[in-house]
Amino acid sequence: MEKRLEKFEAALAATDCDGVLVTNLTNIYYLTGFSGTEATVFISDKRRIFVTDPRYTLIAKDVVEGFDIVESRDALPEIAKIIAEDELTKIGFDGEVVSYNVFKTLEGIFADYELVPMTNFIENLRMIKDESEIATIRRACQISDQAFLDVLDFIKPGQTSELDVMNFLDARMRQLGATGASFDFIIASGYRSAMPHGVASDKIIQPGETLTMDFGCYYNHYVSDMTRTVHIGQTTDEEREIYDIVLRANKALIEAVKPGMSRIDFDRVPRQVINNAGYGAAFTHGIGHGIGLDIHEIPYFGHSEEPIEVGMVLTDEPGIYLDGKYGVRIEDDLVVTETGCEVLTLAPKELIVL
Ligand SMILES: [Mn+2]
CATH class of the missing domain: 3.40.350.10 (Creatinase/prolidase N-terminal domain)
Structure with missing residues (x-):
């Protein structure tokens, strides 16, 4: 202090x-x-x-x-x-x-x-976190990772509602040491997953749908913020393709992040992957934001030549949203290191079909 x-x-x-x-x-x-x-x-x-x-x-x-x-x-x-x-x-x-x-x-x-x-x-x-802040956020992310693995067993297609998922994640993270939810979770299934900020409703999760879960916790005053999209029952070729594009965008940024990268490029690198695949217009929000004591804090990206610096903790959350059909978002929390970045959210992100 x-x-x-x-x-x-x-x-x-x-x-x-x-x-x-x-x-x-x-x-x-x-x-x-x-x-x-x-x-x-x-x-x-x-x-x-x-x-x-x-x-x-x-x-x-x-x-x-x-x-x-x-x-x-x-x-x-x-x-x-x-x-x-x-x-x-x-x-x-x-x-x-x-x-x-x-x-x-x-x-x-x-x-x-x-x-x-x-x-x-x-x-x-x-904006620049010290070692103890990073360790705290790392633990918040571990709690979210574990809750994600556990919710996969909890979801019963045709029976479980979005609100059920939200409440399960909230309670599970508290059991694991969290003091609360870091924001109103976005739990959006089927056509609702095309709404980037579709908060949990009483809609039942049905076979054949995608399910986007954007959630996080407070641990010792610091937040985690992660998103995983899973498929229920079966998937179409188009759904697999969309998922693959979003995942490639998310990974492209993880590969590219290093100190000195401009904030514009932090947004541009993953956006380029989605643009090249022809879905640029369906990626309707910024790539991410800083996290720490607040769920949204500086830096933001896309308009500034200012550099990314060691010790920043940033989200990497590309998405594609097809109005009336479904959406996919994958979000990780990254800490910028001397040589690149460390991914703090380690829950699996290869396509999961429940
Ligand atoms: Mn976020």
Whole structure:
């Protein structure tokens, strides 16, 4: 944590802000290890303040190191009072997540300062994971891998609904050590699998259908996010071909990823495989996103020449969606290494027919 704070302070020194007000709880967890629901943090080159209300004071004193811990139900005026003599001029705030109403409040309380929105300031630090973060995400992925293997035995074509699958995966991952689902699972069978974000419904999974399962868990605050598509009963030649194209796209990216690759190319390499097969128009979303404390976090791809860097954890999730028929998506989580990448989701992805 202290290392993380030092990185934060080095990044702050490179801006023209004297201090930063942090209100986003995920960012506060990242900087302090505190995971309660009420806290405000202020960091300048003069001090580090952690404010929480009386419900959390004891936990904060136990967990949070390197900060002055202040108990208050009204954090912002309290911080303004503490820093009044510090001769600060510009104060940054996590502009990405502060609502207009909160901003008006900030303007009132910090009227003597210039307020500067610091978009993605902490998110940029979060983008590069350290060894312990990677180990945690690796474990979250192992839990998802195991739940996927187990759900294959659970599914009874003609009897099991999409909601049954969702609830099985959720419960199984909790049994394996997860603290919860990392998002609303997409469990989509048959014609519904053509909807890239078809959340689970009460539809029964029938023989002859494809079944797309996009799911993940929280493990020690970090997420996993994986997708597997399986076939039920029998498959057609076209279904096998579509599956093979998506799998080749997914693998092409795993082969190609290395530090220094541009974000545009991260999207382009797998998309090219699908384009070349003639299904470019049916791949209707971006190739992936960063994961970590949030299920969707920077970087995103497709528009930026900025490089992929060692320590990023990224999803690789090409798909083909045939409206009215079915869809296929395969998603892995990758961590970028010095020489390429390590695939964290290791559940089988050769075509499975149940
Ligand atoms: Mn994803």
